[in-house]
């Protein structure tokens with residue numbers, strides 16, 4: 001065997017397990033395995049999980065916070081405008097440098113699968129896609145990275161974008177993006193969704209759209225996206241991020257839309273720390289949290305995941321690319337605080353996110369990829385509380401990152 005992790009606490013199992021990896025795959029799992037390996041790690045009863053998965057992050061814009069002017073209004077609209085100033089001057093090397101820094105930050109903290117959005121529009125053309133495709137190639141051995149061709153300026157309101165979307169997919173982007181609610185009319189939002197489906201079906205690609213990212217209850221593109229998904233036979237191949245307006249709908253309409261979302265097998269991705277910052281800006285007290293109906297969606301049986309979205313860019317001033325921190329934010333904002341709900345918050349950055357990306361070979365089972373994390377905690381609750389990176393990050397049976405934290409009280 002190449003690697004054995006001994007005495008691992010695996011979620012849902014009472015007894016400690018040994019996990020053996022050989023040839024990049026999990027070869028055996030069981031208590032007290034007799035096998036020997038080139039490298040052994042004693043987890044000593046600590047939690048061992050599959051890797052974290054980030055289903056939504058904008059790596060082309062990441063770390064612009066270091067060089068940009070401040071977002072005076074702190075709104076999404078001004079964030080888009082600030083980004084134009086940089087997008088016109090992007091180079092491939094600049095994007096790879098910033099995106100790569102975030103990939104490395106994320107991998108050290110256990111995220112080994114990342115869905116990265118690249119703007120496709122008349123401002124930056126295809127440069128963000130080229131930059132992220134180069135980043136994907138450069139970090140191929142560290143993370144599974146997907147590139148989403150994302151029309152950040154809309155498709156109909158930004159003429160020329162449809163042709164660029166086709167080109168982006170031909171260049172090698174993995175997923176068709178969308179931003180239907182940002183179009184100027186409801187009819188255009190539906191046309192936007194139709195165009196995205198036409199491209200996705202031609203390329204046999206999945207779809208991930210940013211949907212109704214507003215407090216405005218009149219923003220209703222999620223309903224059409226769900227119906228379109230059903231009619232096109234695209235169940236379980238579509239994700240919708242944000243969906244803040246769903247929280248503002250009346251109960252009757254919200255329940256109808258949630259029913260359609262569940263039937264269409266759409267994953268909802270809620271990025272709570274970004275919504276906390278950008279949504280509710282026009283509210284007087286009490287100010288809404290800005291997230292979608294996470295608990296209600298979960299109760300209805302919808303796959304709900306959570307992502308980092310932004311790292312130090314015009315939209316959000318912080319961001320450590322820590323999916324463990326994202327899980328903590330979703331636990332707070334969605335009221336997921338009972339013991340089993342803490343497990344759900346952790347699911348949202350692991351198994352649920354992996355389901356959204358339709359990752360093959362994900363999870364601690366024989367025959368799956370030899371990817372795992374050893375935590376400095378015995379339980380999910382302790383990991384969420386401590387917010388420490390994993391002590392060991394393992395990809396394909398190789399340790400790719402280690403972290404040790406030392407602190408001493410000197411009195």
Ligand SMILES: [Zn+2]
Nearest residue numbers: 056058210309
């Ligand atoms: Zn986003």
